[in-house]
Amino acid sequence: VCFGKHGEFREVSRAFLKGHSAGVYGFAFSNDSRRMATVSKDGTWKLWDTDVEYKKQQDPYLLYTGHLSIREPCRIALSPDARVVAISSLFDITVFSTRTGEVEEEFLSVHGDAITDLTFDTANKFLVSSGERAIRVFHNTAGYRAAIADMKDLLKKATNKGTKDRLQQQINDAQSALDAVCK
Structure with missing residues (x-):
């Protein structure tokens, strides 16, 4: 299209x-x-x-x-x-x-x-x-795990502190959401 x-x-x-x-x-x-x-x-x-x-x-x-x-x-x-x-x-x-x-x-x-x-x-x-x-x-726990893995890869490549902090916060939020549904 x-x-x-x-x-x-x-x-x-x-x-x-x-x-x-x-x-x-x-x-x-x-x-x-x-x-x-x-x-x-x-x-x-x-x-x-x-x-x-x-x-x-x-x-x-x-x-x-x-x-x-x-x-x-x-x-x-x-x-x-x-x-x-x-x-x-x-x-x-x-x-x-x-x-x-x-x-x-x-x-x-x-x-x-x-x-x-x-x-x-x-x-x-x-x-x-x-x-x-x-x-x-x-x-969609597989989706949470995949998103966390992708963000961890981005975190390894991040060069400035603001980006690193933002990615770490997103990883923490996604991990908390995953932990909440996997109880």
Whole structure:
């Protein structure tokens, strides 16, 4: 989707993601549309950098490929800040770090029937699933941990005291929020 300098809609350009060896079950974008996650019948999930110049024929860049055992139906959700991806497979949910690709959490037998939808709230605090006429809400603890890790990396690179103090305060606040939900 292309917009002008003042935010007005211009056109829609076609783009292709190449990399899965079988059909794609689903996809999800981050809030700013700079990242996209896909999950496929080939047993992989992929994280893409979609912040490219389509006018110059650039394709999205593959950032990471993860592997998992998939049972249908399958859903995928990417956190608003693109730090966490959640994938449901039948009754179960697996949460991955997009930074490392590691499994952060697994929620087994979440619903009695297949999961019908999966999403993060816009504030990035909760992961929500639906199925069997019920909604389940989970704290996005993987998101808190990923944000803390990113801020610690920034703190190591910070050069002035004001930036260091601000980052340390943000780390402390995020750690307190994480501790509060992990009691």
